[in-house]
Amino acid sequence: xxxxxxxxxxxxLAAGKYSSREITQDIIADIKARDTVYNSFISLSExxxxxxxxxxxxxxxxxxxxxxxxVPFAHKDLFCTQxxxxxxxxxxxxxxxxxxxxxxxxxxxxxxxxxxxxTNMDEFAMGSSNESSFFGAVKNPWDLNAVPGxxxxxxxxxxxxxxxxxxxxxxxxxxxxxxxxxxNLTGIKPTYGRVSRFGIIAYASSLDQAGPMCQTAEDAxxxxxxMAGFDEQDSTSVQQETPDFTAELNLPLHGLKVGxxxxxxxxxLNPQVAECIMAAVKEIEKLGxxxxxxxxxxxxxxxxxxxxxxxSEASSNLSRFDGVRYGYRCDKPENLMDLYCRTxxxxxxxxxxxxxxxxxxxxxxxxxxxxxxxxxxxxxxxKDDFARALSQVDVIMGPVAPTPAFDLGSNTKDPVAMYxxxxxxxxANMAGIPAMSAPAGxxxxxxxxxxxxxxxxxxxxxxxxxxQYQQVTDWHLQTPxxxxxxxxxxxxxx
Amino acid sequence: xxxxxxxxxxxxxxxxxxxxxxxxxxxANSISSILSLMDQMQxxxxxxxEPLSNPHDATQxxxxxxxxxxxxxxxxxxxxxxxxxGLYLVPKVID
Numbered sequence: 036x037x038x039x040x041x042x043x044x045x046x047x048l049a050a051g052k053y054s055s056r057e058i059t060q061d062i063i064a065d066i067k068a069r070d071t072v073y074n075s076f077i078s079l080s081e082x083x084x085x086x087x088x089x090x091x092x093x094x095x096x097x098x099x100x101x102x103x104x105x106v107p108f109a110h111k112d113l114f115c116t117q118x119x120x121x122x123x124x125x126x127x128x129x130x131x132x133x134x135x136x137x138x139x140x141x142x143x144x145x146x147x148x149x150x151x152x153x154t155n156m157d158e159f160a161m162g163s164s165n166e167s168s169f170f171g172a173v174k175n176p177w178d179l180n181a182v183p184g185x186x187x188x189x190x191x192x193x194x195x196x197x198x199x200x201x202x203x204x205x206x207x208x209x210x211x212x213x214x215x216x217x218x219n220l221t222g223i224k225p226t227y228g229r230v231s232r233f234g235i236i237a238y239a240s241s242l243d244q245a246g247p248m249c250q251t252a253e254d255a256x257x258x259x260x261x262m263a264g265f266d267e268q269d270s271t272s273v274q275q276e277t278p279d280f281t282a283e284l285n286l287p288l289h290g291l292k293v294g295x296x297x298x299x300x301x302x303x304l305n306p307q308v309a310e311c312i313m314a315a316v317k318e319i320e321k322l323g324x325x326x327x328x329x330x331x332x333x334x335x336x337x338x339x340x341x342x343x344x345x346x347s348e349a350s351s352n353l354s355r356f357d358g359v360r361y362g363y364r365c366d367k368p369e370n371l372m373d374l375y376c377r378t379x380x381x382x383x384x385x386x387x388x389x390x391x392x393x394x395x396x397x398x399x400x401x402x403x404x405x406x407x408x409x410x411x412x413x414x415x416x417x418k419d420d421f422a423r424a425l426s427q428v429d430v431i432m433g434p435v436a437p438t439p440a441f442d443l444g445s446n447t448k449d450p451v452a453m454y455x456x457x458x459x460x461x462x463a464n465m466a467g468i469p470a471m472s473a474p475a476g477x478x479x480x481x482x483x484x485x486x487x488x489x490x491x492x493x494x495x496x497x498x499x500x501x502x503q504y505q506q507v508t509d510w511h512l513q514t515p516x517x518x519x520x521x522x523x524x525x526x527x528x529x
Numbered sequence: 530x531x532x533x534x535x536x537x538x539x540x541x542x543x544x545x546x547x548x549x550x551x552x553x554x555x556x557a558n559s560i561s562s563i564l565s566l567m568d569q570m571q572x573x574x575x576x577x578x579e580p581l582s583n584p585h586d587a588t589q590x591x592x593x594x595x596x597x598x599x600x601x602x603x604x605x606x607x608x609x610x611x612x613x614x615g616l617y618l619v620p621k622v623i624d
């Protein structure tokens with residue numbers, strides 16, 4: 036059953052090869068048996084899932100099925116699931132059972148998809164390695180000594196391990212794309228506002244965006260079709276018509292203009308990763324694309340500006356955790372201030388507290404202009420850089436991360452070293468443009484993702500490019516359990 | 530810019546986080562190194578650049594002031610850590 040794509044499962048369900056209940060039971064048994072190794076799930080929602088599967092089977096029986104009807108998936112544990120714990124991988128919310136469903140969750144349930152459980156992640160989505168989870172680190176199915184990436188590391192590991200064909204993720208500064216890159220998946224961060232943030236526990240509201248993580252671009256397009264759309268309940272949801280994201284998958288790439296920003300290929304980039312990316316770009320060129328050198332001059336500034344804006348917004352968003360209305364509450368508070376301070380000190384982990392402190396400082400009297408407003412001005416410079424580049428080219432390509440997945444524990448001591456890993460992903464969130472990662476090879480057995488960025492609302496174009504690339508390459512079909520050990524591009528002679 | 534322990538204690542109060550004495554030093558070190566990363570921003574001239582708070586430069590969408598969902602008081606009270614008679618409990622605020 037493992038590593039079937041979403042499309043394959045949908046076909047099997049439609050053909051009656053097995054029922055949704057059967058595959059859901061098999062998947063849950065598989066997770067129980069094998070996830071002790073990866074720790075990709077925080078919780079399983081077995082009873083709810085079987086109820087959803089039975090409803091899906093009934094829909095399939097009467098011919099009222101959507102493509103997702105009966106297809107199992109997993110939610111990052113940041114999406115509120117009505118009646119099932121939603122922890123944000125934090126002690127603060129370890130027992131939190133939301134009284135409502137996120138809009139994305141509701142849309143997937145309405146399509147008939149079956150949520151088997153909630154995946155591990157960096158606490159409150161703050162991290163690039165999935166090592167800050169209250170529920171323990173996640174291991175990369177490709178190499179158990181490596182991180183799966185973060186913050187959607189559990190979602191990435193759950194798909195890469197072959198438990199589920201698709202998982203939801205969120206991407207505030209790369210949290211879908213970087214774990215997708217590290218785990219050989221296809222993951223897309225849509226345009227800011229394309230997918231509703233309602234019912235997703237907020238990290239940095241002007242940057243947060245949800246998207247799917249799958250094995251193929253086609254699966255990601257199908258998931259995004261269900262997830263995207265205007266939502267009255269999210270004040271920054273965009274009132275744009277939602278296209279069929281699968282409609283352009285088969286368009287040829289002839290005449291496509293691809294920009295390669297020189298800043299994405301600087302000295303910080305691992306040379307073997309660079310080789311994988313250039314080999315991928317060559318393939319896309321063979322498909323008829325024209326490759327053009329471009330520049331995004333303010334790229335490096337995305338790191339300091341992001342690490343002001345995101346913690347500032349986080350310090351505001353996380354002020355709601357006060358020990359009064361939901362979540363953890365400290366024992367025997369002496370007074371109101373003690374209740375707040377101890378609840379938060381005991382409920383939040385180290386990285387979350389550090390970001391709250393940084394954000395509080397950046398927003399405090401006397402520093403607001405020097406940090407927060409300055410970062411917002413730089414944010415506009417970054418947006419303008421993309422506008423200039425995307426007036427010359429259709430899409431921008433480069434690496435997702437400077438290295439393949441790094442070793443567990445190698446970056447946990449120095450937060451700044453970890454932040455620098457986000458150099459290639461942050462700018463798309465700053466500008467709000469869509470961006471994705473698609474499998475593009477291996478370095479020493481660890482996957483490398485090709486980063487594809489496009490103009491606002493150009494998700495269908497990005498998915499089209501990834502899909503066409505996947506018609507002529509087989510990187511995305513490699514699994515950690517493949518009989519042959521994946522080789523690097525050079526060895527394969529690509 | 531390097532932060533002193535006294536700065537950390539002040540920020541901790543603003544952030545409503547209890548910070549122990551030993552943690553204060555760690556925060557001073559790690560936050561100071563983060564702030565020196567941020568100080569790269571000061572090298573760039575941004576005079577006349579409008580701050581960007583929404584990627585689409587969108588303003589807040591308003592809705593009609595009308596009731597759109599049922600009262601879910603009980604569902605929300607049910608998940609609170611301490612309640613009594615449908616009210617949230619907090620330590621005594623006024624003596």
